[in-house]
Amino acid sequence: MKEICVVVRCFLLFVVLSFAITPSGMAQDATKLAEREQQLAGAVKGNKPAEAAEHAYALAALYKEAGKLDKAATYLGQSLTYSKKASNVEGQYRAHHELGRIYSTLRSYSKALDNFQSAVKAAHALQNKAFETEDLIQCAMTHAALDRPKRSLEPLTEALALALEQNDVDAQAKCYSLLATNYKALGDEKKATEYLAHYNAIILGQKNAREIRELTREGKQSQQLNARKMQELKQQIDQVESEKKLTESELLEQRMKLQQTEDSLRIVEEISVKRQLEIDLLNKDKELASAKIREQNALIEKEALFRSSVIVGILLVGVLALVLIVGYRRKIRVNKRLHQQNENIKSSINYAKRIQEAMLPRKDQQSKIGDSFVLFKPRDVVSGDFYWFFDVPNGHDDPAHNDIAFAAVDCTGHGVPGAFMSMIGINALNGIINRGVAETNAILDALHREIRTALRQEITGNNDGMDAALCIYRREKKMLEFSGAKNPLIYIQNNTLHQVKGDIHPIGGSKTKPTLSFKKHEIRVDVPTTVYLFSDGYRDQFGGKENMKFMSKRFSKLLLDIHTLPMTEQLAILDKTMEEWKDGRVQTDDILVMGIRLGSA
Known part of the structure; x- marks a missing residue:
């Protein structure tokens, strides 16, 4: 980069x-x-x-x-x-x-x-x-x-x-070249190759145009060469005509001399000279005719070469135009298909988003636990993280006094695959509570078995699963129970931050045992206590000046700094801090942070 x-x-x-x-x-x-x-x-x-x-x-x-x-x-x-x-x-x-x-x-x-x-x-x-x-x-x-x-x-x-x-070809070439370079920098080799191909096509077209101009220039040079040849032939013709005139002058002089001679020898010699001069004149005429023939042949050759150059140029331009037209039409068809495919994919993902939103807890379910917030930022349209609230009956006549179970769960993957896992997890948790399982460790034990069964992991070898932090708030006892699968719990009492680690194994996965026994931790909340559950997306986000992860230490300090503020302000600060940390960078994972305030004031 x-x-x-x-x-x-x-x-x-x-x-x-x-x-x-x-x-x-x-x-x-x-x-x-x-x-x-x-x-x-x-x-x-x-x-x-x-x-x-x-x-x-x-x-x-x-x-x-x-x-x-x-x-x-x-x-x-x-x-x-x-x-x-x-x-x-x-x-x-x-x-x-x-x-x-x-x-x-x-x-x-x-x-x-x-x-x-x-x-x-x-x-x-x-x-x-x-x-x-x-x-x-x-x-x-x-x-x-x-x-x-x-x-x-x-x-x-x-x-x-x-x-x-x-139709600015130079600007098109520059755009294609820069698009290829930037997509390569982003790691998208497919798009980089596609734009590089467009760039090479333009460069090839410009090269062909230069070759056509070169052929035209060679044709002009050939015309100039033929013109020089014609000039030389003309000079030869002029020389022959000059020599012809000179010969005629000599013949006249000889005739005058012959007229001065009175004997028969003079007449014979005159006739002989005259015949020789006529022969010479005929030879000169023959040379002149040959020169004219060569001149005509040169002209014909020049015209033929010019016609050939024009025909070749027209053919090359035609072929190039045909290639460009076919390529442009193919590009339009491909773009239309890609656009339709993108629209279909977007529609399917948005439908999945509506289903996932319908399965997540409603506001009235969240409000039963009291003062709380949920920061939920999917990396894509749908999320592999999910949050969960559920009433746990405790024998009290008034449902308003029921205990409350809540959890933050991070499923394998993100986007559509992660969303499918989240829906399996939500259905499984609801069913486990409805069957009367009411201990955090027992709930995670049952969830582990159901995930392995639902995905047939013993047979398929599928290794998908989830990390979870699960709590039950016992209202009457002022007690908070916690069990974790890899994910921890953070709670703050008397301005002191405490962290309870979850078990080291995840829920589900072919590499885990068919049955697991998760630990249960109990925390007294008879004093004001702020509880935080979260996935690893916030801590693992890259950003800052050094482009490093946010990390657990910085995250814990941030929670300690803001834990006394109203929950709405805590939510806003967490969201703003993450956006400033990313500073325009791509979000690397789904982000989920839950905050709940328990205990008496």
Whole structure:
């Protein structure tokens, strides 16, 4: 995770520096700074916020070019203030965007994130989807730099939707790449692989486009080569025609000489020379015709090559378009199926939640024991932890004087599997009490046997079970009975915290004995006593600055600090403390804490 964070921070630094590093002109042009500052002062004095915003932004740009980022940030802040006074949304966007980049360079990532988020809102108000996409990506990258890959998913998803809408391939590639990186950091290899495949598809498409451009460039080079060949042929033709003219001139000269000769030899020689010259002319004409033929062939070859290049380019574009269309349609079909499956799963889980809520104790059952609270925070929609209250008849005529049994139980697993175990446990406990079993150790003994029987653990080898802390409050005797399966009981009397450990073996499981004998502990509660039952979810939650477990020692101290407060305040403090401890981290397990105040005031 830290290595990915470093890579993302380096990438952020590179992107910002690519815009921040420009040739320095501050030292060479101090006059420009002075003029801008005078113009800014004049605009402020003249109550012209729009002009003041522009001058402040220009000063920020000059300081940014000089590498003085703190000064640049100061003037950008002024530009933002004046843009707000002038109701200039575009100026507000520009200031927020540049502030985000500067704070990223300075590694002030929280400030950078605030400004990028404000830039997203301004871009949305301007209806500029390209700006909005860019700053959503910047938000995601800043979350990653803060080692919060899960928080980066939401802005990346929004940016990807906008990029697809605008057909912005570069932005799509960046979103897919960052989504793959963040899901890999979160340990979701399946989604990381899926988004990496999308990214590779875009890169392949861009590579094919470059190859098409390369083929087109090669075609142009071939055309230039053929043009040079044609020029050479033309020069050869011109030379032949020149030589032809020269030959005709020589022939005329020979004729004039022959006319001066009066004997027959002169006539014979003239005829001979004339024939030879005609032969030469015919040869020159033949060479000229051959040159023209070669020129025509070169032209034909060039046109054929051009047509071939165009046809190949069209075919490649067509194939690429077909691949993209087929892939896009397949993606739409898959997304529809996944959406429907998700909806079905959510519906089933919500139905299971309603069933579990119906089986948990009602408020009127909890109120029978008096002043109490229950902190119940499932990790998922449904929970593997459950709390339980039940009347235990004690022979008194008035049911209001019945003893009260209550328990905090942590079943194997969480989510839907844990919820099924919790429903088995609730039904078993209700049945055991209704059969007249009224001792805490006997109740856990019976519960152990029923879980093993219900899950047929002797045959199947199934090892599911539960940890439990069970109490019965004897109203008339002012006595609290406790038995535990791995889970302890904490009670506080006279500002002193006491912990009673449960037995070391759990309830159920194929690795335990078919029958167990749990111990029963008795505690006098004739003085004000605050009792706490809980699962291990609160103590085992990771969080804090060191990302460590909350631990039993810190949990016990917290209970001792708050035990005198009203139960509603204790519930609120426990809930708030856990949320602050998690600080946005994923909840690792179901959380259950019960608090009951017993004894006389």
